[in-house]
Amino acid sequence: MKAQKQFKITSLCGLSCVLLAAAAIVISGCGKGGSAKLYPVKGTLTDGGKPLANADIVFTPKDVKETVAPSSFGTTDASGNFELKTANDGIGAVAGEHTVSVTVGGVGSEPKEGADGGEEKPSTGAIQEPKEYGLTATVSADGENDLKLDVSKQ
Numbered sequence: 001m002k003a004q005k006q007f008k009i010t011s012l013c014g015l016s017c018v019l020l021a022a023a024a025i026v027i028s029g030c031g032k033g034g035s036a037k038l039y040p041v042k043g044t045l046t047d048g049g050k051p052l053a054n055a056d057i058v059f060t061p062k063d064v065k066e067t068v069a070p071s072s073f074g075t076t077d078a079s080g081n082f083e084l085k086t087a088n089d090g091i092g093a094v095a096g097e098h099t100v101s102v103t104v105g106g107v108g109s110e111p112k113e114g115a116d117g118g119e120e121k122p123s124t125g126a127i128q129e130p131k132e133y134g135l136t137a138t139v140s141a142d143g144e145n146d147l148k149l150d151v152s153k154q
Contacts, residue, residue, distance in 0.1 A: 036068055036069050036070060036094045037094065037095070037141070038072075038086065038090045038091060038092035038093060038094060039092045039093065039094070039095055039139055039140065039141055039145055040083075040091055040092040040145060041059070041072065041083070041084040041092050041093045041139055041145040041147065042081065042082065042083045042084070042145070042146055042147070043081070043082055043137075043145075043146060043147030043148060043149060044079070044080045044081050044082075044147075044148055044149070045057060045076050045080045045082060045102065045149050045150075045151070046080050046148075046149070046150045046151070046152075047150065047151045047152050048150070048152040049150065049152075050080075051076070051078070051079045051080030051081075052076055052080050052102075052104065052151065053076055053077065053078045053079070053080060054075065054076060054078075054104070054105075055075070055076045055080075055102050055103065055104045056073065056074075056075050056102070056103040056104075057073065057074050057075070057076065057082055057084075057100060057101070057102050057103075057149075058071055058072070058073045058100070058101040058102075058103075059071060059072045059073070059084060059093045059098040059099075059100055059137060059139070060098055060099045060100075060101065061093075061094050061096055061097075061098055062096065062097045062098060062099055062136075063096055063097060069094045069096075070086045070087065070088070070090070070094070071086070071087075072084040072085060072086050072090075072092065072093035072094075072098075073085065073086075073087075092139075092145070093139045093145075094139065095139050095140060095141035096138070096139060097136060097137075097138050098136060098137050098138070098139060099132075099135075099136055100133070100135035100136060100137050100149065101131070101132060102131055102133055102135070102151060103131065104131070133151040135149055135151065137149060
């Protein structure tokens, strides 16, 4: 009887090991970057040479080949600086040519000075649509990706 119990335990251990190995293989395929290789991207967004603060910026790959190529996004700080990431917390963007979309002054943006010197209030509840400035950018697989983008230079 003791031999039968030992056999059952060994069989359960073997089954557990197989299931754990299978789970590890499945989970390893679901990493943060997905199947596309990401490269760190930072940069500065300006308008006529002046920093464009609190702007949302989205890089969308132009040429999607065999791999899944996610869009990357970021928000500029007060100096117009940004760093890109993906929706699943990957850092950077895929290599290649990208279309760049910019949204400025969306809900929650800082008030700006109006023409009369008073405070211009942001629109209440209106969601700003991304403006296509005709910007493109190339993310390199080699070297540093420190981009300088100016929306006035279309």
